[in-house]
Amino acid sequence: MRVALFVPCYVDLITPEVGVSVVRLLRKLGVEVIYPEGQTCCGQPAFNSGFFDEARSVARHFLDVFEGERFDYVVCPSGSCATMVSHYYPFLLEERPAERERAEAMGGRVRELSDFLVNVVGANAGDLGARYEGRAVFHTGCHGRRELGLLEEPRELLEGVEGLELVEWPNEELCCGFGGTFSVKMPDVSTAMADEKIKALEGSGADTLISGDSSCLMHLAGRLRRTGHDTRVLHLAQVLDPENGGGK
Template sequence: MRVALFSTCIGDALFPDAHKAAAIVLSRLGCEVVYPMGQTCCGQMHINTGYQKEAVPIIRSYADAFADSSIDYVVAPSGSCVGAVREQHVRIAQRYGDSALVDGAEKAVHKTYDLSEFIVDIMGTHDVGAFFPHRVTYHSSCHSLRFIEVGQRPYDLLRAVKGLELVDLPNSEECCGFGGTFSLKNADTSAAMVADKIRHIKETGAEYVTAGDSSCLMNIGGAMSRQHSGIRAIHIAEILASTVEHPWTPEKAAYTREAML
């Protein structure tokens, strides 16, 4: 099975370790992982802020990179970007593009999966051979929860990790306050939302908070770091990539204020 990794722009620029971890997990499951060099961004930020026509070249780049028939599936460790691809690409291509773009967008969209979806639905497993002996809580990002509806898949994957103690996060369905440009345009509201999220994370007594989106983890991890909470943010792909032989260590944590400066 030939699987193309869509690393997303925020992953490529700021958190490559999470996307490397996704490639490790996919390879461990027997996939041939490829990385099309022409990939760029999903275009979500442009479309969400009203620049729909300007997003057409981005959608074309995505289709050019991933519509190839030699690629069986496209996997991204980002529910937000997968949600944008599925919800926006074909619609924008139909509105502003041409027939070739619509065809390419449809082909690419139909085989695009979030990492947790792909492991559970396509590979048919919950146990990827991971080992992570820590107390962990899971944050459901808005897009993964409401757009692509990953449901229990991340929880089932985490429960199958040896040594991991999964604890429920109070009000887990609430947004962390990032929301792309929302956190810039409505900074005070965003800060209040992430403060609530961190309060609930602390209530769990978890050592780590995980999620399927680097953007949420950047927001949550940065805020926790500023509070010196001692709780670390980690992408679910990094937990799934961690094994007894090659454990993930705190020194690799990227979602901190210091790491992003």
């Protein structure tokens, strides 16, 4: 099995340790990992702001870069960026049949990390030797939840992590308020949404917040830090990666 790693731009630039953990996890499972170095961003910021022409142009770059490689799957540690390619590239290229076909072919091979681990490899946390001491809540990003339907996969993985207690929190399905450029176009409403999540997190008694999307985590961590919380905030890949020691 050979996978091409699709590392979201904010992971590349801000939380590269998430990408490193993904590489370690995949290798541990015997998966060959390549990293197409021409990759940049999936184009979602432009797309979400309505700049479809600009997003299309970035989408073409993505397709060019990944089509130039040989792999079985593209694996991405983000439900949101995976959805951009699998769902919204075909949407963007709907009226251009040849390109839409390219997008659909690529989209069919893109897997969000937990989807790949559980549904393609059949891995569990035990295989990975994952250990984590803490009481955690899991936040499913909205694209992972609704477009990809990945509700069970991350939980299944986390439930097998030794030492980790996964607890429920109220209104788990609510968006964290990030929403890409929404977070800066509607900063006050976006922050109020984060506060709603944080209130639920406080009520749960968890000391750790885990998600499969670093963008949601960046938003919630940004608000948690500003409001004086010391909650540990980790990507799913970091928790599953024993070498990461439960994250930094």
